[in-house]
Amino acid sequence: MSGTVELVGVTKRFGSHLAVDAISFGIGSGEFFSLLGPSGCGKSTTLRMLSGFEAPDEGIIRIAGQDMADVPPYRRPTNIVFQRWALFPHMSVEANVAFGLEAEGRPRAEIRSRVGDALALVGLSGFAARKPGQLSGGQMQRVALARALVKRPKVLLLDEPLSALDLKLRHQMQIELKRIQQEIGTTFVFVTHDQGEALAMSDKVAVMNAGRVEQIASPQELYDAPATRFVAGFIGHANLLPVTVDGVANGLAMVRLGDLHFAAALRETSIGDMPSGEAILALRFERVRIGAGPAAEAAGAAGAGVARATGVVRQMIFGGASVQYVVGLDAAPVEITAEQPHGAGAPVFAQGTPVTLSWEPADGRLFKA
Ligand SMILES: Nc1ncnc2c1ncn2[C@@H]1O[C@H](COP(=O)(O)OP(=O)(O)OP(=O)(O)O)[C@@H](O)[C@H]1O
Ligand SMILES: [Mg+2]
Structure with a gap:
């Protein structure tokens, strides 16, 4: 007291x-x-x-x-x-x-x-x-x-x-x-x-x-x-992507970003009463995996419902312990930043390299637009 x-x-x-x-x-x-x-x-x-x-x-x-x-x-x-x-x-x-x-x-x-x-x-x-x-x-x-x-x-x-x-x-x-x-x-x-x-x-x-x-x-x-x-954007580093929610099935929201369709986990606290319509998907930089080439499966991305997006590295930002890649997507006029630890055999992707990004439904968080 x-x-x-x-x-x-x-x-x-x-x-x-x-x-x-x-x-x-x-x-x-x-x-x-x-x-x-x-x-x-x-x-x-x-x-x-x-x-x-x-x-x-x-x-x-x-x-x-x-x-x-x-x-x-x-x-x-x-x-x-x-x-x-x-x-x-x-x-x-x-x-x-x-x-x-x-x-x-x-x-x-x-x-x-x-x-x-x-x-x-x-x-x-x-x-x-x-x-x-x-x-x-x-x-x-x-x-x-x-x-x-x-x-x-x-x-x-x-x-x-x-x-x-x-x-x-x-x-x-x-x-x-x-x-x-x-x-x-x-x-x-x-x-x-x-x-x-x-x-x-x-x-x-x-x-x-x-x-x-x-x-x-x-x-x-x-x-x-x-x-x-606001908190999602202020704490840590997150991509804030403008998406459309097309519907809900089995606890997952069906989400559209340009020509890209994928699932995002629903959480009461974040989605509130919004079953469809415009939304913001917060996706942390370090939750986005990056792999070489448009055809390649990004490392470890095997599960169902995993989002995959091809694109080209527009910027590579070397931060010592980690590297950030700003990737322009093929399917939508947006950029997504992926961050991965540097070293231990992790490949480095130069500017202009075609890559595939992937993330799990649980990695994104939906908020009202
Ligand atoms: N004495 C004052 N007279 C008029 N406006 C004030 C006064 N003190 C603070 N404000 C205004 O109130 C708001 C909040 O100010 P405050 O100093 O609490 O912000 P802060 O969160 O501490 O910001 P910072 O990180 O820049 O220190 C600001 O818009 C500021 O301009
Ligand atoms: Mg102050």
Whole structure:
């Protein structure tokens, strides 16, 4: 109960712009919870409402079971870490971390011990006397984290805290942050627009789009069972193909894409009440197999109902661990991207090569157009 967060119908407008549109969800105590979505979708506004720096126009926010409506930021059981970590440059690391406790008038001995613990937690025990200017970006971000954690918030709010770091450091800090969160068991509400980051770190992710929550699920559920077309396109890499559904038989939708006919598995959550008509088929890059030549059976594609489409490689994008092929289909004026692991004898198809793509009915997910 101590670190729970609840939002009920929370809405925020800026003038006529609806920045956050009646969102409702709960966060469990000790959860690593991420708000993920494109720029401008309302992530920071939601976080600021949790911190108390912004007030909702409608709705209720409860933290640890208590209604926050009349609770100012400094009296909430939250603390916030920003992208720009804003350390005091003239003060030592130790003084930066101690600042909040000193403002509270805590006894000297308690401050010393809590600052020591916080610096140890973020791996900066030997850096207490340094000034921020003598630290790397990652170290500065750790100081900002220690400064927020030293006050022992029940809920730590983090607004894109790693986005100013370079890629490699960012990956290190993701692992580090996750370790710290597990060690202290504090609820983390983490804002990011980077889906890889959200998937790697979170217990649960809320995917936001235009002020609304599209889906809340574990990273694996989001990936395997996106509830909306937006989530299907935002998480991972998917082809979003405009298809026509001609009918339904034996739990499969009969789907048409140009002159191509194939089956797609039906799922209640994705197809809703749409038995026929225009639809979008989401097909992940890595679920599309690619084989040489128009006549060739693409590797392993033997089962009934497998979709096959011939085409020509228009672009080959080498990504190191994997290769992406953008293939122009013969049967429809669309391109489908296939991704396959590089190496271990996998053939490489140059631009202009005729190929056959294939995928299973269960690999595609249908959404309303
Ligand atoms: N103080 C403000 N006054 C007016 N409009 C605002 C204000 N703060 C945010 N907005 C608008 O509300 C919407 C949501 O903003 P918010 O900062 O929550 O987005 P975000 O999801 O955090 O985006 P980003 O990933 O770019 O940080 C945006 O359209 C933004 O322009
Ligand atoms: Mg933001």
